[in-house]
Amino acid sequence: MSERKQEEVMAEEQASTEGLKFTERLAWLGFMLFFVVVLAIYVARGIGLERDVAEANRELLDAQMQLAQYTQHEVPRPAEVGLTNAQVQAMQRRGIARPELQLARSLLEQPELISHAPVLGGQMYFVPDGIHVLNDRWVLATFEDGHVRGQMLLEYDVAHGNVTWQVLESYLE
Incomplete structure (x- = not known):
């Protein structure tokens, strides 16, 4: 079992x-x-x-x-360049009736601000159509002597109808 x-x-x-x-x-x-x-x-x-x-x-x-x-x-909006109405009125109070025109004239009368030497016996001068008032402080100006061309950034100040200029930057193209 x-x-x-x-x-x-x-x-x-x-x-x-x-x-x-x-x-x-x-x-x-x-x-x-x-x-x-x-x-x-x-x-x-x-x-x-x-x-x-x-x-x-x-x-x-x-x-x-x-x-x-x-x-x-x-269309892209262009940059705002030039004097505003308030800036024009402020310049008029400082003795400049037509600021953009008078700034351009003042600059045209001062070619000695151009520090670059002319080429081939030319004489440096500001190009009237190349003067652009950027705002109530700066101007961009084109200059040439007939052979070479350049641009200049200038700072300006207005007091009693007189404009004083200071060259900030300048270059030849």
């Missing part, structure tokens, strides 16, 4: 081992199924996000194209 009992015990152990292997396999199958489902969810979310990004890029491109259509005929 003991042999039979041993066989029964061995059969029970074998059945128990097979049962354990089956439950272990079932558990592994469950884990693998879980990971496959999680992976599928992440892949689906990634595909959805890629679609969202592609759609956002298309919308951005459409918006940029519309902006380009609206602005293609825009």
Whole structure:
């Protein structure tokens, strides 16, 4: 009987081992199924996000194209150069009735402000059409001698109708 009992015990152990292997396999199958489902969810979310990004890029491109259509005929606004009405009135109170005209005349009468030597026996002078009053402090003036040309940035001050000049920068082209 003991042999039979041993066989029964061995059969029970074998059945128990097979049962354990089956439950272990079932558990592994469950884990693998879980990971496959999680992976599928992440892949689906990634595909959805890629679609969202592609759609956002298309919308951005459409918006940029519309902006380009609206602005293609825009002309850039030039920089504000010259004297304001308030600056003209302040100059008039300091004794200059027509500031831009009188500043240009004063500068034309002072070619000695040009520190560059003339070339080939010429004489340096300010070009009348090249004098630009930038504001109530500075003037940009073009000068030449007939052979070489340059520009000069000058600072000016007006007191009792008299203009004093100071050269800030000058160069030949």
